[in-house]
Amino acid sequence: MTEKNTAGPAEGGVPAGSSGTAVPAGGHVCVAGVGVSGPPVVRALLARGLRVTVVNSTDDERARAAAEGLRAAGAEVVLGSDELPEGVRLVVTSPGWRPDAPLLAAAARAGVEVIGDVELAWRLKPADQVWLAVTGTNGKTTTVRMLEAMLRADGRDALAVGNVGTPIVDAVLPDASGAVPEVLAVELSSFQLHWSESLRPHAAAVLNVAPDHLDWHGGFDAYAEAKGKVYAPGTIRVANTADEVSVRLAAAGDTAAPLVGFGLGTPRPGELGVVEDLLVDRAFVADQRSTAEELASLSDVRPAAPHQVANALAAAALARAAGAAPGAVRAGLAAFGPEPHRIAPVAEVGGVLYVDDSKATNTHAAAASLSAYDPVVWIAGGLLKGAEVDDLVRAAAPRLRAAVLLGRDRDRLRKALDEHAPDVAVVEVASTGAEAMTEVVAAAARLAEPGDTVLLAPSAASMDMFPDYNVRGERFAEAVLALPR
Structure with a gap:
């Protein structure tokens, strides 16, 4: 990072933030979608005395079950519709709804503002609640969990929110005792981020940016631009020095705000990095040029x-930006437990280590996982979502003992392996039923030798064969534990 860095721990912690434009008092609000984010949003709006109409484009068993609870809470619910209700002053959309969805397009034509659950939470939060934000293609959940643990080790009332269990809207409203968390990760x-306009975190990190969700955003540039919105005016910018897009987005942020880099090399002034076997801080110290603070090993x-070390450094940078003591980083990492299906060892059988990284649903995540092991019997395949795999296979080829392929798009992986790793043995499993993962693991076990790692890092989504990546990982673990010992 070449930009001058002025970041340092604020005396006494973090200055109070300010919320965005208020949610209109009274009136009629439309909530688009009955998915995970819908019910918390409805509860929050009803608690403010607003009239709420929930619109969902499908009318199936799942939607009807959700609608029953929303109606009981006091909301109107319309299923199987794309129409904008009359008299609506604001639309709060489910994050996954595309801007060209008929209801959202109608709102835009009518001049009705459309926001997401994060923007709503920002507008409702207490002014002194501190937000530390994490985005990126991969590693977000791990990093916010690490950050939460570091902040709690520092004695803060901190909570990880988003796609990690607690809906963000619930975290900005008082609980039964009237309390609200002090800091949100x-x-x-x-x-x-696309549906957020006034969001202003105290500090924010873009972990990495690789092609993903391009169909939703319309291309890579728009996808990256959405990620870059996290570097809002006044936000301390935390950037991955090894990721060109992360650095570029940070540089395009508020240049009056501090810029902090993190990476796996020796840190320069204004950065966090690694020296021998230590994680060290040269950003949040009194003299960045001549001193460094040991954070952890x-x-x-x-x-x-x-990639896990990089996540830990990003979390440490955000924790330090909020004034956490150096010792809290090590204590937080000690308290942190990795999330399931994220580079998680399952068992060692016959001298072969079996690792579940079912969460590696894109090429960037799979590359990070593959770089951690050598030699590897790689289990891959599923729905590639239009991603190119040649670069992934070319980089991984020297580490591969063999590959076992499954899922709808396995032929594209096979072609890449034939071209870039012609000496690597490849087995394709065509089964798609309940027995498929058992066949996959059995094939991998036959190909592996003592000292190898059998790695489930599919580089693809799971929905062609499994309900989600969690179930895929569970089936893998079950098959591994059933192997003869």
């Missing part, structure tokens, strides 16, 4: 794969 998707990061 906020996981943000590109969809949520590589052994404190579990597992100490390169």
Whole structure:
């Protein structure tokens, strides 16, 4: 990072933030979608005395079950419709709804503002609640969980929110005792950032940016631009020095705000990095040029794969931006438990390690996972979502002992392996039923030798064969644990 860095821990913590434009008092609000974000939004709006109409384009069993609860809470619900209700003053959309969805397009034509759940939460939050935001293609959930643990180790009332369990709207409203968390570690998707305009986190990190959700955004540039919105005016910018897009987005942010880099190399002034086996800070210290603060050891990061270390450094940068003490970083990492299906060891059988990284649903995540092991029997395949795999296979080829392919788009992976790793043994499993993962793991076990790692890093979505990546990982673990010992 070449831009001058003036970041340092604020005396006594973080200055109070300010919320965005208020939600209109009274009147009629439309909530688009009955999915995960819908019910918390409806509850929050009803609590403010607003009339709420929920519109959902489908009318199936799941939607009807959700509608029953929303109606009981006091909302009007219209299923199987794309119409904008009359008299609506604001639309709060589910993050996944595209801007060209008929209801949202109608709102735009009518001059009705459309926001997402994150923007609503920002407008409703207490002025002194601190937000530390994390976005990126991969690693968001891990990083906000690490950040939450570091902040709690520092004695803060902190909570990880977003796609990690607690809906963000619930975290800005008083609980039964009237309390609201002091600090939020906020996981943000590109969809949520697209629908946020007044969001101003105290500090924010873009972990990495690789092609994903391009069909929704209309291309990579628009996808990256949505990620870059997290670097709002006044927000401390935390950027991955090894990721060109992260650095570019940070540089395009508010240049009056501090810029902090993190990376796996020796840190320069204004950065966090690694020296020998230590995680060190040269950003939030009194003299960046002549001093560094030890934060933790590589052994404190579990597992100490390169991308996991990068996530830990990003979390540490955000925690330090909020005034956390150096010791809180190590203590937080000690308390942190990795999320399921994220580079998680399952078992060692016959000298072969079996690792579940079912969450590696795109090429960027799979590349990070593959870089952590050598040699590898790679289990891959599923729905590639239009992603190109040649670069992934070319980079991984020297590490591969063999590959076992499954899922709808396995032929594209096979072609890339034939071209870039012609000496690597490849087995394709055509089954799509309940027995498919058992066949996959059995094939991988036959190909593996003692000292190898059998790695489930599909580089693809799971919905062609499994309900989601969690179920895919569970089936993998079950099949591994059923192997003869």
